[in-house]
Amino acid sequence: MEDYKYLFKIVLIGNAGVGKTCLVRRFAQGVFPNVQGATIGVDFMIKSLMVNDVKVKLQIWDTAGQERFRSITQSYYRSAHCLILVYDVFSQCSFDSLPQWCRDIDQYAGAAIAGNGRNVLKVLVGNKCDKDREVPLHIAEQFAHNNNFDLFMETSALEAENVEKLFREIAEILVSRNQESNGGTMSRSITSNSFNQSSKPSNCFNCFSN
Amino acid sequence: MDEHRIDPDEERRTIVERYTKGREKIRDQIGDWEDPQNLVLFTDRYGFIHDQQLPPRLSKHEAKVRQKEISRTSKWLKMLEQWDKYFPNSEKLRKRVYKGIPNSLRGEVWTRLMEVPQVKKEQEGRYQELLDYGLYNSKDIRQIDLDINRTFRNNDMFRDRFNAKQQELFRILVAYSVYNKEIGYTQGMSQIAALLLMYTSNEEDAFWSLDRLMSGEKYAMHGFFIDGFPKLQRFADHHDKILKKFLPRVYKHFKKFDINATLYTLKWFFQCFLDRVPFSLTLRIWDCFMLDGEMILTCFSYTLLKLHKRSILDKSMEDLISFLQIDLEKDFGYLDDQAIRELQIAINELRKQKMESPAKTNTDAEKPTRPFGMLLQADNVSIMTGTDDRSIAGSINLKNSDSVSLAQTSRTSSEVDQNELENTELDDVEVNDFCKIQRSCSIYDNVDINESIEAAKRLSELTTNSDQRGFFKLQITLS
Numbered sequence: 147m148e149d150y151k152y153l154f155k156i157v158l159i160g161n162a163g164v165g166k167t168c169l170v171r172r173f174a175q176g177v178f179p180n181v182q183g184a185t186i187g188v189d190f191m192i193k194s195l196m197v198n199d200v201k202v203k204l205q206i207w208d209t210a211g212q213e214r215f216r217s218i219t220q221s222y223y224r225s226a227h228c229l230i231l232v233y234d235v236f237s238q239c240s241f242d243s244l245p246q247w248c249r250d251i252d253q254y255a256g257a258a259i260a261g262n263g264r265n266v267l268k269v270l271v272g273n274k275c276d277k278d279r280e281v282p283l284h285i286a287e288q289f290a291h292n293n294n295f296d297l298f299m300e301t302s303a304l305e306a307e308n309v310e311k312l313f314r315e316i317a318e319i320l321v322s323r324n325q326e327s328n329g330g331t332m333s334r335s336i337t338s339n340s341f342n343q344s345s346k347p348s349n350c351f352n353c354f355s356n
Numbered sequence: 357m358d359e360h361r362i363d364p365d366e367e368r369r370t371i372v373e374r375y376t377k378g379r380e381k382i383r384d385q386i387g388d389w390e391d392p393q394n395l396v397l398f399t400d401r402y403g404f405i406h407d408q409q410l411p412p413r414l415s416k417h418e419a420k421v422r423q424k425e426i427s428r429t430s431k432w433l434k435m436l437e438q439w440d441k442y443f444p445n446s447e448k449l450r451k452r453v454y455k456g457i458p459n460s461l462r463g464e465v466w467t468r469l470m471e472v473p474q475v476k477k478e479q480e481g482r483y484q485e486l487l488d489y490g491l492y493n494s495k496d497i498r499q500i501d502l503d504i505n506r507t508f509r510n511n512d513m514f515r516d517r518f519n520a521k522q523q524e525l526f527r528i529l530v531a532y533s534v535y536n537k538e539i540g541y542t543q544g545m546s547q548i549a550a551l552l553l554m555y556t557s558n559e560e561d562a563f564w565s566l567d568r569l570m571s572g573e574k575y576a577m578h579g580f581f582i583d584g585f586p587k588l589q590r591f592a593d594h595h596d597k598i599l600k601k602f603l604p605r606v607y608k609h610f611k612k613f614d615i616n617a618t619l620y621t622l623k624w625f626f627q628c629f630l631d632r633v634p635f636s637l638t639l640r641i642w643d644c645f646m647l648d649g650e651m652i653l654t655c656f657s658y659t660l661l662k663l664h665k666r667s668i669l670d671k672s673m674e675d676l677i678s679f680l681q682i683d684l685e686k687d688f689g690y691l692d693d694q695a696i697r698e699l700q701i702a703i704n705e706l707r708k709q710k711m712e713s714p715a716k717t718n719t720d721a722e723k724p725t726r727p728f729g730m731l732l733q734a735d736n737v738s739i740m741t742g743t744d745d746r747s748i749a750g751s752i753n754l755k756n757s758d759s760v761s762l763a764q765t766s767r768t769s770s771e772v773d774q775n776e777l778e779n780t781e782l783d784d785v786e787v788n789d790f791c792k793i794q795r796s797c798s799i800y801d802n803v804d805i806n807e808s809i810e811a812a813k814r815l816s817e818l819t820t821n822s823d824q825r826g827f828f829k830l831q832i833t834l835s
Contacts, residue, residue: 162543163502180392181509183631184502186544187622189681192674205674212499212543214583218618239362239498277389304389 150194150203154320156313157222159247160232161240162211165273168303169232170208173313178304185210187218195317202317216250223255228267228316235272235300238280241289244270248293267319270295271312276302364498371501372491375526379518390517392509401459402635403512403554417691429458432465439468453647454696456640463555469646470568470575472561482729483560486531489731496533496541500526503546514550524559525550532566535729539570542581544626551630551642571724574649579722580626586721591625591653592617594714598658598706606661606668613673620680624660625653632685633660637692644699651703651713659702663690 158166162184171179174191189208194201207226209219223229231247233240255266270290272281283300290298297315301308374382398406414422432452435442442449457465467473494500504522508514513521528549533541548569552562569575579587595617599607610617623632629641645652661668664684671679688695706712 162499163505180394181506183506183508183547184543186626188619190619190674190677192678210543214542214585217584218622 150201152200152202152321152324153205154202154227154317155205155207155225156228156230156316157207157209157219157226158230158232159209159219159223159250160211160230160271161234161237161243164211164232164234164237164240165303166211166232167208169230169271169273169301169309169312170206172303172306172309174206178306187215188222193313195314197314197317197321200321202321204313204317220250220254223251223266226255226266227320228269229255230269230271230312230316231295232271232273233281233286234274235279235281235286236274236277241272241281241286244289244293267297267316267323268293268295269297269299269312269316271298272300273303275300275307276305368494368497371497374518375501375523376491377518378520378523379516382518386517390505392515396512396515399512402639404635405510405512405515421693425456425458428452428455429460432458432461436461436464436468443468450647453643454700456692456696457643459639462639462643463557463561466552466642466646467556467561467565470565470572472556472564472568475564475568476560479564483531483563485731486535486729487527490530490534493731494530494533494540497530499543500529500533500541500546503543504529507546507550511554513554521550521553524553524562528553528559528563528566531563532570534731535567536570536578536724537730538583538724538726539578539581544623545581547627547630567728571728572649575645576650576722577626578724579717582722584721586717586719588618588622588625590714590717590722591650592621594654594711595621595657598654598711599661601709601711602658602705603661603665606665609669609676613676615673615677620677621657623681624657628653629656632681633688633695634685634692637688637695640692640696641699644696652699654714655703655706655712656699658706659695659699660684662702663695663698 158170160166167182167185167189168179170189170191171177171182174193185208187210191206191208192203193206194203196202207222209215209222229251231244231251233244235241251266251268270286270293272283272286286300287298296319299308299312299315301312303309374385379386394405394407396405397408398410400406400410413419435449435452453465453469504514504525505517507525514525516522525546529541529546532545532549533539539545545566549562549566552565553559556562556565570578570581576587579585579590596607599610599617623630628638628645630638633641641652641656644656664679667679668676690698703712
């Protein structure tokens with residue numbers, strides 16, 4: 147058998163062209179692809195990392211953004227531990243589409259995950275924060291809060307900003323959720339020390355601060 | 357937040373303007389991030405850019421292949437001179453296609469295999485009309501622009517943002533999006549159109565080639581690209597059936613990991629293996645696809661898994677998916693000639709069981725239901741027709757226009773003042789000879805004529821109380 151303790155499925159969704167594939171490739175391969183084609187259907191990447199001396203494997207499913215592909219990509223929501231909804235801070239239009247994506251999430255990923263009664267971990271990401279912005283940070287923060295996202299971050303796949311951090315925090319939250327539920331302490335709280343101390347409070351926060 | 361909202365019309369205009377002007381004129385507006393930043397060290401024979409120096413000399417095998425190709429070229433030239441003698445059923449033609457069409461003649465042969473010259477002749481002038489209309493009315497311009505930005509940017513032809521080939525690609529996709537409104541534009545089409553552009557001699561040929569691939573009976577890719585992708589499921593189901601019968605262990609292996617066939621076959625089917633096997637092999641598969649059509653999708657899918665059966669069975673789920681999605685594109689593990697020979701063996705094998713293609717669909721879900729190229733939007737048009745219903749079952753040919761169609765189609769993007777048009781209203785224009793409705797079997801041959809009539813009626817709110825000559829009255833309000 148393989149030598150990891152946890153395996154988590156992460157699905158990236160969001161409008162076409164917001165940089166989902168670049169985020170994944172930056173994280174999984176450490177590169178910013180110069181010439182990245184559009185994702186047609188669903189692609190897949192894998193990356194392992196250590197969280198508190200425990201090996202965690204992340205299965206990252208990257209989806210096509212065009213609306214008509216949702217009929218295909220939605221079937222991947224169901225088994226996901228975490229959904230990362232990505233918009234482009236440079237594109238108001240991609241931000242305006244978020245409510246529709248949220249409805250999709252509620253509809254297709256609402257079911258309990260991994261048998262521990264938890265809902266899927268919802269993460270909002272504003273990518274391309276290296277460029278001029280159209281979407282103000284505080285508005286996105288408000289949106290994340292109002293829509294019960296567990297985590298919100300701005301990232302730049304180009305500059306490698308917050309990308310590693312994003313996936314690391316997700317892994318940490320998922321691990322701590324699992325440990326809690328295994329230990330029989332099914333608390334709704336997912337704040338753990340490790341991600342309360344955000345090193346970049348200006349553009350990264352944990353919405354879930356109860 | 358409202359000040360941030362983008363007016364879709366303005367966005368469309370901005371995008372169209374950039375493509376119309378082209379790279380040279382808008383150089384100062386193109387951001388660094390819009391062009392690939394990697395060094396061009398070497399370009400291969402297909403125009404793909406490599407950041408590593410390729411070997412100074414061809415390998416022995418490659419040199420041999422090129423040599424063979426040169427000697428085949430003269431045979432092909434002779435065959436092209438007497439094309440009607442060979443196309444469509446000659447065994448010699450089939451044999452030569454499977455050996456590989458010489459790269460220098462590929463575009464010419466592909467268009468002939470798709471019967472593009474005939475369609476183009478029948479539809480003379482049409483492409484320009486569609487394009488002129490599309491630049492003002494396509495709803496897919498934003499998505500098309502997004503995807504051109506990431507279509508074959510690793511190829512010399514499409515590398516520079518807004519260069520001539522990107523302009524052509526933009527125009528083809530925009531024109532197609534208003535021509536076949538059931539599809540409009542679906543991701544995946546830009547790469548197909550780009551591949552066609554690499555080989556056909558001009559953009560109009562590439563446009564009609566795209567049309568043949570979508571609506572020609574042999575290829576019928578329409579069913580892959582419309583909403584809901586009905587053909588994908590049918591082909592994936594059939595693919596599973598083949599695995600169960602011929603590669604049961606591979607089938608179980610996929611099942612064990614809960615890998616659904618639609619996951620890994622989607623790109624095989626939508627783009628005929630483009631991006632999933634090395635480019636040179638893609639071309640060879642496309643040669644066969646152009647001749648034999650959709651059956652190649654099924655047969656090569658089987659071939660691929662059969663050839664790699666052993667390594668597939670050894671792989672974990674993650675390795676398996678990246679093997680199919682990434683590794684095989686880098687190195688297929690077999691020479692192109694070997695792979696195609698195996699394809700021919702697989703075709704024969706599957707044929708014996710009558711499994712080389714899925715059973716024909718008995719629903720119409722995959723077929724076009726609306727006439728192509730109805731440029732006048734249903735909301736804005738009411739058509740009254742007389743006696744001959746059949747006449748509407750083709751495409752509306754507006755090419756002899758002198759009044760209505762001018763307003764809608766005969767304009768170039770730079771010449772027209774949009775504001776002027778926005779308030780134009782043409783009432784009750786008599787459309788007589790100039791609005792010939794004709795059946796064009798070449799673009800419409802997989803649609804039942806009666807269905808087309810029904811569809812056209814629905815679309816255009818047909819009524820039957822007009823004059824006896826069967827001519828049309830159009831009431832057009834330009835919005």
